[in-house]
Amino acid sequence: MQAILRPFAIKSSGDIARLGVILALLGLILFGALRYDYFLSPYNILSFLRYNSMFALIALGMAFVIITGGIDLSVGGTAAMASVVAALLSPHHWAAGLLGGMAAGLAVGAVNGFIITKMRIQPFIATLATMLAAYGTGLLLAGNQSVSVSYDSGFTVIGQDDFLGFPIPAWIALAAYVAGWLVLEKLPIGRHILAIGDGEATAGLMGLKVERTLAGVYLASGALAGLAGVVLAAQFGAGQPTEGVGWELFAIASVVVGGTLLTGGAGSVGATLAGALLLAMVFNILNFENGLGWISLSAYWQSVIRGAFLLVVVVLQAKLMKKHEGA
Amino acid sequence: MLLSMQGISKAFAGVAALRSASLEVGRAEVMALVGQNGAGKSTLIKILTGVYRRDEGTIALDGREVDFAMPAESQAAGIATIYQEINLAPQRSVAENIYLSREPRRFGMIDHAAMRRGAEAVLATFNLAIDVDRPVARFDAATRQMVAIARAVTQNARLVIMDEPTSSLDEREVAVLFETIRTLKRSGVSVIFIGHRLDELYAICDRVTIMRDGQTVAKSAMADMSKMDLVRHMLGKELAAFQAMAADGATSDRPVRLAVEKAGAGVRVRDVSLTVREGEISGLAGLLGSGRTETARLIFGADRMERGTIRMDGKARDYREPAAAIADGIGLVSEDRKVDGIVPDMSIRENMTLALLPKLRKAGIVDRARQDEIVARYIRALGIKCASPDQPIKELSGGNQQKVLLARWLATDPRVLIVDEPTRGIDIGAKSEILKLLRGLADEGLSVLMISSELEELLAAADRVTVLSDGSSVAEIARKDLSEAALLAAMAHQMPQGETA
Numbered sequence: 001m002q003a004i005l006r007p008f009a010i011k012s013s014g015d016i017a018r019l020g021v022i023l024a025l026l027g028l029i030l031f032g033a034l035r036y037d038y039f040l041s042p043y044n045i046l047s048f049l050r051y052n053s054m055f056a057l058i059a060l061g062m063a064f065v066i067i068t069g070g071i072d073l074s075v076g077g078t079a080a081m082a083s084v085v086a087a088l089l090s091p092h093h094w095a096a097g098l099l100g101g102m103a104a105g106l107a108v109g110a111v112n113g114f115i116i117t118k119m120r121i122q123p124f125i126a127t128l129a130t131m132l133a134a135y136g137t138g139l140l141l142a143g144n145q146s147v148s149v150s151y152d153s154g155f156t157v158i159g160q161d162d163f164l165g166f167p168i169p170a171w172i173a174l175a176a177y178v179a180g181w182l183v184l185e186k187l188p189i190g191r192h193i194l195a196i197g198d199g200e201a202t203a204g205l206m207g208l209k210v211e212r213t214l215a216g217v218y219l220a221s222g223a224l225a226g227l228a229g230v231v232l233a234a235q236f237g238a239g240q241p242t243e244g245v246g247w248e249l250f251a252i253a254s255v256v257v258g259g260t261l262l263t264g265g266a267g268s269v270g271a272t273l274a275g276a277l278l279l280a281m282v283f284n285i286l287n288f289e290n291g292l293g294w295i296s297l298s299a300y301w302q303s304v305i306r307g308a309f310l311l312v313v314v315v316l317q318a319k320l321m322k323k324h325e326g327a
Numbered sequence: 328m329l330l331s332m333q334g335i336s337k338a339f340a341g342v343a344a345l346r347s348a349s350l351e352v353g354r355a356e357v358m359a360l361v362g363q364n365g366a367g368k369s370t371l372i373k374i375l376t377g378v379y380r381r382d383e384g385t386i387a388l389d390g391r392e393v394d395f396a397m398p399a400e401s402q403a404a405g406i407a408t409i410y411q412e413i414n415l416a417p418q419r420s421v422a423e424n425i426y427l428s429r430e431p432r433r434f435g436m437i438d439h440a441a442m443r444r445g446a447e448a449v450l451a452t453f454n455l456a457i458d459v460d461r462p463v464a465r466f467d468a469a470t471r472q473m474v475a476i477a478r479a480v481t482q483n484a485r486l487v488i489m490d491e492p493t494s495s496l497d498e499r500e501v502a503v504l505f506e507t508i509r510t511l512k513r514s515g516v517s518v519i520f521i522g523h524r525l526d527e528l529y530a531i532c533d534r535v536t537i538m539r540d541g542q543t544v545a546k547s548a549m550a551d552m553s554k555m556d557l558v559r560h561m562l563g564k565e566l567a568a569f570q571a572m573a574a575d576g577a578t579s580d581r582p583v584r585l586a587v588e589k590a591g592a593g594v595r596v597r598d599v600s601l602t603v604r605e606g607e608i609s610g611l612a613g614l615l616g617s618g619r620t621e622t623a624r625l626i627f628g629a630d631r632m633e634r635g636t637i638r639m640d641g642k643a644r645d646y647r648e649p650a651a652a653i654a655d656g657i658g659l660v661s662e663d664r665k666v667d668g669i670v671p672d673m674s675i676r677e678n679m680t681l682a683l684l685p686k687l688r689k690a691g692i693v694d695r696a697r698q699d700e701i702v703a704r705y706i707r708a709l710g711i712k713c714a715s716p717d718q719p720i721k722e723l724s725g726g727n728q729q730k731v732l733l734a735r736w737l738a739t740d741p742r743v744l745i746v747d748e749p750t751r752g753i754d755i756g757a758k759s760e761i762l763k764l765l766r767g768l769a770d771e772g773l774s775v776l777m778i779s780s781e782l783e784e785l786l787a788a789a790d791r792v793t794v795l796s797d798g799s800s801v802a803e804i805a806r807k808d809l810s811e812a813a814l815l816a817a818m819a820h821q822m823p824q825g826e827t828a
Contacts, residue, residue, distance in 0.1 A: 187435065191419065191423055191437065195419055199417070
C-alpha cells in the first residue's frame with residue numbers, strides 16, 4: 001500500500017506547487033467545458049494542441065535550463081531563425097528542413113553552452129546576446145521577409161497533418177516531454193541537473209561533471225527551440241524571421257507556473273507541460289468569452305488578463321509552499 | 328603509509344599559503360590536523376582533493392604518486408571529504424545525495440528501489456532510521472553530516488577527511504559521530520580529523536599533525552603530546568589562556584542600556600527577558616535551538632516581535648527593520664559569516680564600510696579619503712592580517728574575517744553590539760584576541776550582548792549571563808555566581824529552588 005502511495009506523497013513544498021498547477025488546469029478545463037458549447041469540440045481541442053505544441057517545446061527546454069539555475073532568453077530568436085533555415089532547406093527534402101532547423105537550434109545552444117561554461121558569462125547576458133544574434137541571422141537569411149516553404153517535399157506535413165487523429169506537432173511535443181521526463185526522473189543525468197541547480201560548487205565537489213552537463217542542457221534547449229521553429233514554418237507554410245518575439249517569456253512563465261524554482265534545484269517536466277497548457281488555456285477561454293458576445297476584449301486586454309492570472313497563480317503557490325514549510 | 332604529502336607549497340596572488348608543508352596518514356588511522364586559522368589546513372586539504380593545484384611538492388597514495396586535477400579524480404581514488412559547511416544538494420533526497428554520480432542503475436535508468444534500500448542499509452549501520460526520500464534540507468546538521476559520511480562509505484573511501492565535523496553537533500551527536508569514526512577505522516578506513524576542540528581530538532585521534540603559518544611544525548602520536556605542547560606548537564608562543572577578563576561584578580549598578588522584557592515571536596522565542604548595562608558584556612547562553620540567535624534577530628528588527636517590549640535607555644522601541652535598530656545604535660555581528668555577514672568578493676575596505684556608507688557620503692558620493700582613514704585605523708586597531716585593504720575578504724582566515732565584521736559595526740559607533748558566536752570556527756589564539764577586543768570595547772562604554780556556546784568564553788568574559796532554554800529565559804546569573812556548574816545546571820533547566828529568574 002505504501003509503495004503505491006509513495007509517488008503521490010508530498011515530500012517537498014515544490015510538490016504542492018506542482019500539484020496546484022495540475023489542479024488549476026483541470027479546473028480551467030471544467031470551467032470551459034461547462035460554459036462554452038464548443039470548448040470540448042474536436043476542432044477546438046485539435047487546433048489548440050496544434051498551435052500550442054511549439055510553446056510546449058520551448059517551455060520544456062526552458063524548464064531544464066531553469067532547473068540548473070540558469071535562463072535561456074535566446075529561444076524565441078532561435079525558433080525564428082530555425083523556421084527560416086527550415087523553410088530555405090525544405091525544397092530539397094522534408095527531412096532537410098527538419099534536420100536543418102534543428103541543427104540551427106543546436107548551433108545556438110552550442111554557442112550558449114560554450115559562452116556560459118567556458119567563458120563564465122552569466123546565462124542572462126550570454127543568451128541575451130545570442131537572442132539578438134539569432135534574430136539578426138534569421139532576418140539576414142530571409143532577406144527581411146517571410147520565406148515560403150516548399151509544398152512539394154512533404155515538409156508541411158510536419159505542421160499541418162494528423163497522425164492517429166491527433167496533430168503531428170502534438171505528437172512531437174508529447175514525444176519530447178516523455179523523453180524529458182525520462183531524462184529528469186529516471187536517468188542519472190537528470191538527478192545531476194537538479195543537483196547542479198541546487199548548488200554548482202557543491203555539485204562539483206560531489207564529483208559531478210558540471211560544465212559538460214550545463215552545456216548539454218543549453219544544447220537541448222537550443223535543439224527544442226529549433227524544433228519549435230520547424231513546426232512554426234511547417235504549420236504556417238513560411239519561415240518567419242519576425243516571429244518568436246516574447247516566446248522566451250511565455251516559456252519562462254510556463255516553467256514558473258509549473259512550480260519550478262527560478263533559483264534552480266527543483267522542477268518537474270509534467271508540471272511544466274501543465275503550466276504551458278494552463279497559460280494557453282487562459283487565452284483559449286478568453287477567445288471563447290469574446291465569442292459569447294457579451295464582452296469584447298482586445299488582444300491587449302487579453303494580455304493584461306493573462307498577466308494577472310499568472311500573478312494570481314504564482315502568489316497562491318508561494319502561499320501554499322510557505323504554509324507547507326511552516327508545517 | 329596510505330597517504331604521504333611532501334614539500335607542498337602554494338601561493339595565492341603572491342602570498343604564500345603553504346610553504347613546504349607535509350602530511351602523512353597511516354592505514355586505519357585517525358589523524359588530527361590542527362592549526363590556527365590561516366595556518367594552511369584547508370589549503371592543504373583542497374590541494375589533496377584536487378580543488379586547488381599545488382605549486383610544488385609530491386602526493387603519494389599507497390606509494391604511488393598522484394596528481395588530482397579535480398575533486399572527481401580524488402573521489403575515484405578513494406578520498407572523500409566532508410566539508411565544514413556540509414556539501415550536499417539540499418533539495419535532493421537523502422538517498423539521492425548518498426548516491427549522486429554513482430546511482431545504481433537498471434537498463435541505464437536509476438534503480439530507485441535499490442538506491443532507497445542501499446541508503447537505508449548504510450544509514451542503519453550508523454543507527455540512523457530516517458525517511459531517505461525526504462530532501463536533506465529537512466534534517467538537522469547532525470543528520471546531514473551522517474548522510475555525508477554515508478556517502479563517503481558507499482564510495483568505498485579509503486580516506487575520509489572531516490573538516491570540523493563537530494562544530495554544529497551537540498554532545499550526544501558527537502558521541503554518535505565518534506562511534507561512526509571507530510566503525511570506519513575498524514573497516515580499515517583512515518580519517519583526517521580537522522578540529523579545534525582539544526578534548527575531542529584526544530578522545531578520537533591516534534596521531535596529530537600541527538600546522539602553523541603554512542608549515543607543518545609537529546607530528547606525533549596523540550598520546551605523546553600534552554595539551555600544553557599541542558597548543559604551544561599551534562600558537563608558536565606560550566599560551567595566554569583565557570584569563571578572567573570580566574569587570575568583577577562592578578557593572579551591576581550601572582544604568583541599563585538595553586532591556587528585553589518578555590519578548591516572543593512564533594515558537595522559537597517564547598518568553599525572553601534580559602538586560603545589558605552600560606559598559607558590560609552580557610552573555611546569552613543556551614543549547615542549540617534554545618532561541619539565542621532568534622532573540623538577537625528580534626532585538627535587531629530582523630524578525631518581527633509579536634509579544635513583549637524592547638527598551639533602549641529606558642524608552643520602549645519597536646524596530647520594524649534592521650535599519651531602524653542600526654540608527655538607534657545597535658549592531659549585530661551574525662553567527663554565520665558566510666551567509667549573513669561578509670560579501671566574499673568585495674574588498675576588505677568595502678566590507679568594512681558597508682554599514683557606514685550612508686554616513687560617509689559627502690555631496691552624495693562616498694568620501695574616499697575618510698573611508699581609507701577609517702579602514703586603516705581599524706586594520707591597525709584590531710590587528711587584521713591582510714595584504715592590503717583592497718584584498719577580497721574571502722582570502723582572509725576566519726578570525727580575520729570576523730575582525731573585519733567587528734570593525735564594520737564598530738565604525739558605526741554603536742551603543743549596543745550583539746555578537747553571535749563571535750569565535751565560531753576560529754582558533755584559540757584568535758579567540759582570546761577577539762574576547763580581549765570585546766572586553767576593551769566594553770571598558771570604553773560599549774554594551775555587548777555576547778551569544779556563545781562555549782562555556783569557557785562566557786566564564787572568561789561575561790559580566791552576567793542570561794540562560795535560554797526552549798525559547799525562554801530561565802536564569803540570569805551574575806558574575807559572582809558564575810561557574811561552569813551553574814551554567815550547565817541552568818541550561819539543563821534544573822535550577823535549584825529560589826534561583827530561577
